[in-house]
Amino acid sequence: MAIEPIHVIGGGLAGTEATWQIAQAGVPVVLHEMRPQRTSPAHHSEEVAELVCSNSFGAQATDRASGLLHEELRRLGSVIIAKADEHQVPAGGALAVDRGHFSHDLTTTLERHPLIELRREEVHQIPTEGITVLTTGPLTTEALAADLQRFTGQDYMSFFDAASPIVVGDSINQDVAFMASRYDRGEAAYLNCPMNREQYLHFWTELCKAEQAELKDFERETAKFFEACLPIEEMARRGEDTMRYGPLKPVGLFDARLGDFKDPYNKDKKPYAVVQLRQEDRQGQLWNMVGFQTNLRWGEQARVFRLIPGLENAEFVRMGVMHRNTFINSPELLHRTLQFKTRPTLLAAGQLVGTEGYTAATAGGWLAGTNAARLALGLEPLELPVTTMMGALLDFISTAEPKHFQPMPPNFGILPALPSKIRNKRERYGQYRDRGLADLDTWATQHRIRPSFFSLHTPEINIPLLRYR
Known part of the structure; x- marks a missing residue:
């Protein structure tokens, strides 16, 4: 008997991952993406899985929360992490x-996979029949958001998110900026613009005075910032030194052209604050201002950010923007399988459900896609072990206190405690990692979860391949 296609609505990271996992299980899938028919305030292209904020998925080391999540997804055959x-x-x-x-x-x-149809259209209502995965993200359209509110009987919750400006590399004064990574870890990969105390205080003063883009009335009434992604001007207003203990912290950054700053006698040469820029593209032509997400007016961004030494003549290819992010009250609505409690054939993932960050969206997409495929194949949906970062994160968004629910990024604080207390943080995080990866491997073997058979580079295949045997 032919299997009816599963419908995935939204072509972000979660939707792309969900679509891939469904197709890899041998189930046909239609991915609905409204761009380019309709654009959004945050997107700049019509490609799926567009990264609308930073180009970074976070720390790679597996004793960091994001790095552990990367490794879990690699072991489960994530297409997003493979391409990253x-x-x-x-x-x-x-x-x-x-x-x-x-x-x-x-x-x-996705376009060349024989079981995937990429349909460029806006979806105004949740399909009433069949299996559907909602991955429309924080910028869900008004019509679909209204339909989801009717279905759940709840209003959306919201917070504000922002993106950083991107600068042309040739416009950065590299007589001032220097290449280095903090504490010389790994390859020197950041351009660093140093400030002395006088330069920093002038920049801080002008940033605090700079004019912001005006919010709409309904946004101003509910404006809340996500603490992990504060606009730089909001951070500046919290105090003179707030930025110096955040994205502009100077510790561990040394300009080798001026001597050995690890020498304690060179303290006078150490910068008072440092603005970092991270490489955006393979050729190093574009650079992202790290931690400089902002809601300043574009003219003000150019004026104030050019006060930074090394950026006096900066050419901006993208200015910073801020937008309202909406999400559902997942603890009241979703199971740990990411199925809606009142309709098991409807699943959701990504920032829509209250996970925060690229890799977290990918993790939700993996589970929602996997479980959607299992439902289509007549199999029981899965729950991930809570000792894994993926499992702990999805457990949190489905079991947290609904009254105070807010988006959650991956972090070690949501994992179950270790059998014995370990004081050293690095060692403790390593123990979390070792336990989680061992439990994930056991779980994957038990449920016959294997990495994808279909090569990411194979132009076509002639027969569907079932991942579950």
């Missing part, structure tokens, strides 16, 4: 990608 690895650009200890090549490759990969 393939299109990686230097970023010190972080997994950063050439965002243009990354999203274009993923679009092409």
Whole structure:
């Protein structure tokens, strides 16, 4: 008997991952993406899996929360992480990608899969029949958001997110800026613009006075910022030194051209604050201002950010923007399988459900896609072990206190405690990692979860391949 296609609505990271996992299980799938028929305030292309904020997936080390999540997804055959690895650009200890090549490759990969149909259209209502995965993200259209509100009987919750400006590399004064990674870890991958105290205080003063883009009335009434992604001007207003203990912290950054700053006698040469820029593309032509997400007016961004030494003549190819992110109250609505409690054939993933960050969206997409495929094949949906970062994160968003629910990024604080207390943080995180990866491997073997058979580079295959035997 033919299997009816599963419908995935939204072509972001979660939707792309879900679509791939469904097709890899041998189930036909239709991915609905409204671009280019309709654009959004945050997107700049019509490719799937476009990275609208930073080009970084976070720290790579597996004793960091994001790095552990990367490794779990690699072991489960994530197409997003596979392509991120393939299109990686230097970023010190972080997994950063050439965002243009990354999203274009993923679009092409999905388009050539024989079980995937990429349908360019806006979806106004949740399908009433069949299996559906909602991955429309924080910028869900008004019509679909209204239909989801009718279905759940709840209003959306919201917070504000922002993106950083991108600068042309040739416009950066590299007589001032220097290449280095913090504490010389790994390859020197960041351009660093140093400030002395006088330069920093002038920049801080002008940033605090700079004019912001006006919010709409309904946005101003509910404006809340996500603490992990504060606009730089909001951070500045919290105090003179707030930025120096955040994205502008100078510790561990040394300009080798001026001597050995590890020498304690060279303290006078150490910068008072440092603005870092991370490579955006493979050729190093574009650079992202790290931590400079902002809602300033574009003219003000150019004026104030050019006060930074090394950026006096900066050419901006993208200015910073801020937008309202909406999400559902997942603890009241979803099971740990990412199925809606009132309709098991409807699943959701990504920032829509209250996970925060690229890799977290990918993790939700993996589970929602996997479980959608299992439902289509007559199999029981899965729950991930809570000792894994993926499992702990999805357990949190489905079991947290609904009254105070807010988006959650991957972090070690949501994992179950270890059998014995370990004081050393690095060692403790290593123990979390070892336990989680061992439990994930056991779980994957038990449920016959194997990495994808269909090569990411194979132009076509003639027969569906079932992942579950």
